[in-house]
Amino acid sequence: MNEKAIKLLSDAKVDMALLTDEANMRYIAGFTGEGYVLVTREWGRVVTDSRYTIAARLECPDFEVIDWAGKGYYKPAMDAAKEKNIRSVGYEDIYLTVSAFRQFEKKLQSHVKLKPIGDKADALRQVKSAEEIERIREAERIGDRAFARLMLDFGVKKDVLGEVGKQVAAYHVVTPMKAIQTTEKQVAAKLEFYLKDEGGERLSFDTIAASGLNGAMPHAVPTDKKLKRGELLTLDFGCVYKGYCSDMTRTVSIGKPLSSMQKIYDVVLKAQQTALDKIRPGMTGKEIDALARDVIQKEGYGEFFGHSLGHSVGLKIHEKPGFSTKEKTVIQPGMVVSVEPGIYVENVGGVRIEDLVAVTESGIDNLAKSVKELIAIP
DSSP: OOHHHHHHHHHHTOSEEEEOOHHHHHHHHOOOSSSEEEEOSSOEEEEEOTTTHHHHHHHOTTSEEEEOTTTOSSHHHHHHHHHTTOOEEEEOTTTSOHHHHHHHHHHHTTTSEEEEOTTHHHHHTSSOOHHHHHHHHHHHHHHHHHHHHHHHHTTOOGGGGHHHHHHHHTTOOOOOOOGGGOBHHHHHHHHHHHHHHTTOSEESSOOEEEEGGGGGSTTOOOOSOBOOTTOEEEEEEOEEETTEEOOEEEEEEESSOOHHHHHHHHHHHHHHHHHHHHOOTTOBHHHHHHHHHHHHHHTTOGGGOOSOSEEEOSSSSSEEEEESTTOOOBOOTTOEEEEOOEEEETTTEEEEOBEEEEEOSSSEEEOOOSOOSOOEEO
């Protein structure tokens, strides 16, 4: 069996692990369908149905694929426990529903001891391999290109968009859009199309396009509100590439921004750059969060930065550890974390700027390449 599975069993101190979380099934076995995965130190089984059996055999060549049809969903787990003389089975209590657990318990409890393993499988995914980081990097590149295409459509000159803009302008056929006639929903839809057109498998989360007063809501849902001159527009978006997520936020201005919003933007950018410059492995997430939060507090906006500085990204868009006021985890090389300070003022608006960074031996590798100077859409 692979090293990941053996490490999980060792950490969890069980003979067999029952994996039901989609990210952990993919990480341990390579399985992307519905069902569950069983692993011991000697073998692994993917339990699914006819919708996924062919794909599972291709994805998981080292695992036996079992179709539960005619057997029942829970019976393969019971059979494995009996056949292999398994004494303890670890299950993902943080993901398994109460109903499903009771069924597994009913089938297994007379044969084995069931043991909750919490986030032991998740913990294996915290430090990414070089291959995983490259997949996230490409997902972030896709985001860079999609953002550049959207800005070009809005009439922003390629030189303003830096190297990414110049590269994209070489092949992108501009579809002109007038900002003041465009709704938040339309902006989000166009950006989502470009994310997929550039190579994204799917979105890694619902796109945020929040303008004007809506920008004060960090997780605003796009509406039919039309963009207006003088307002800021916050775009938070990401896609999945070969299973791995990207995440990026850029805030732009529709025409010339109000001086008050330009000031907020400058504070957020300063806070982010301060953190980017000083992140080092060996620091805790709390210490890193403070790098940006202190800047915002000193500028008088502390009460308007309510969320954490960042979260890890991988097979899921939100993973651990993060950069927050309570995060005691020591940050290690290979972790991929967002750096996304923001200021949100009710009845005024908001600003967020976000990059994904891979922690290195000496600092960070910033995976996002889109410019961060405030872009003014003409």
